[in-house]
Amino acid sequence: EDxxxxxxxxxxxxxxxxxxxxxxxxxxxxxxILRCAVKLHQKEDRLFLSEKIIHWLKLQVSIFLxxxxxxxxxxxxxAMENVSGILQELLMQLDSSHNKDVELIEQEATESxxxxxxxxxxxxxxxxxxxxxDGITTCYKHVDGSSLYSVRVQGVVEEPLFNVISIFFEADLxxxxxxxxxxxxxxxxxxxxRKLAQFSYKLPWPLARRDIFCYxxxxxxxxxxAILVVVRSVDGSYGDIQIPEPDPGTxxx
Numbered sequence: 001e002d003x004x005x006x007x008x009x010x011x012x013x014x015x016x017x018x019x020x021x022x023x024x025x026x027x028x029x030x031x032x033i034l035r036c037a038v039k040l041h042q043k044e045d046r047l048f049l050s051e052k053i054i055h056w057l058k059l060q061v062s063i064f065l066x067x068x069x070x071x072x073x074x075x076x077x078x079a080m081e082n083v084s085g086i087l088q089e090l091l092m093q094l095d096s097s098h099n100k101d102v103e104l105i106e107q108e109a110t111e112s113x114x115x116x117x118x119x120x121x122x123x124x125x126x127x128x129x130x131x132x133x134d135g136i137t138t139c140y141k142h143v144d145g146s147s148l149y150s151v152r153v154q155g156v157v158e159e160p161l162f163n164v165i166s167i168f169f170e171a172d173l174x175x176x177x178x179x180x181x182x183x184x185x186x187x188x189x190x191x192x193x194r195k196l197a198q199f200s201y202k203l204p205w206p207l208a209r210r211d212i213f214c215y216x217x218x219x220x221x222x223x224x225x226a227i228l229v230v231v232r233s234v235d236g237s238y239g240d241i242q243i244p245e246p247d248p249g250t251x252x253x
Contacts, residue, residue: 004029005036012053021060023075027083030090033057038101041108045193047219051109054102058094061087100239112219112228118150125152161227165218168229171197183211188241193218196238200250212253213243 004025034057041050064072065087072083096103125139136155143150157164167177174184183200190196194217201210215238216231233253237243246252 005032008033009036009040009049009053012049012056020063021057023064023072023083026057026060026064026090027076027086030057030061030086031093034090034093034102038105041105042101042191042194045191045218045220046222047105047109047112047217048221050105054094054105058091061091061094065091108217108219108230112230115230116228119152131155165227165229168216169193169218171195171199171216174199187213187243190217193220196234196241198244209247209250210253211246211250 033053037050037053037057040046040053065084067075069084072087076083092098094102096106124141126141127137127139129136129138131137134155136153139152139154140149142148171186172184175181178199180201180203181199182202183198185198187196187198194215196213196215198211198213203210213234214231215234216229219228219230221228234243235252
């Protein structure tokens with residue numbers, strides 16, 4: 001089974017995956033394929049690859065469930081009990097409303113795809129500064145339906161990629177280079193590139209201290225020769241992890 005799933009994942013990574021999965025392999029390996037897809041997200045941060053495998057597997061199962069019990073039995077080389085029931089259970093586990101792991105994968109894939117589209121597209125962006133000397137371009141645009149604006153800064157860093165990534169990864173060292181930040185604390189490391197962290201800022205009088213809890217994750221898009229880092233604020237809780245209340249006199253952002 002391990003060799004079958006490893007070959008399947010390798011085919012997906014290189015864009016060689018077949019259009020269909022045999023009924024026998026679906027019944028025998030379907031749940032293992034799902035577990036592998038979840039592991040690709042949780043342990044290896046291969047978000048889009050994980051999402052692609054889950055959507056493909058869901059399609060295969062849905063196609064099989066359109067067949068009658070007799071048609072399913074005829075498609076198997078050997079008799080297997082409760083094939084329809086196994087497929088129904090697998091389809092339920094592939095549904096984000098029944099599986100929190102799948103729900104998170106779909107949420108983060110949607111969020112990441114939106115950010116990638118926004119960062120690489122040119123629609124609605126207004127150039128505020130186009131640096132001729134330093135090569136740094138700053139753009140902004142209004143966020144529809146709100147009073148907020150998005151800001152995009154583009155530039156080239158003449159350093160090895162992993163040196164740049166390590167700066168973002170070492171959250172506890174942020175106070176050494178982020179202005180006004182004087183505390184940084186990693187609350188929980190969820191995987192290699194997924195973590196919860198708290199950042200605190202000491203602002204000049206008369207402004208009160210600010211703090212923020214953030215959930216951040218990295219997306220390895222090796223098949224596109226790209227890496228995406230997503231960071232967003234978290235309030236109340238994240239999953240079963242409770243976010244502590246702010247200290248007295250501190251404003252939570």
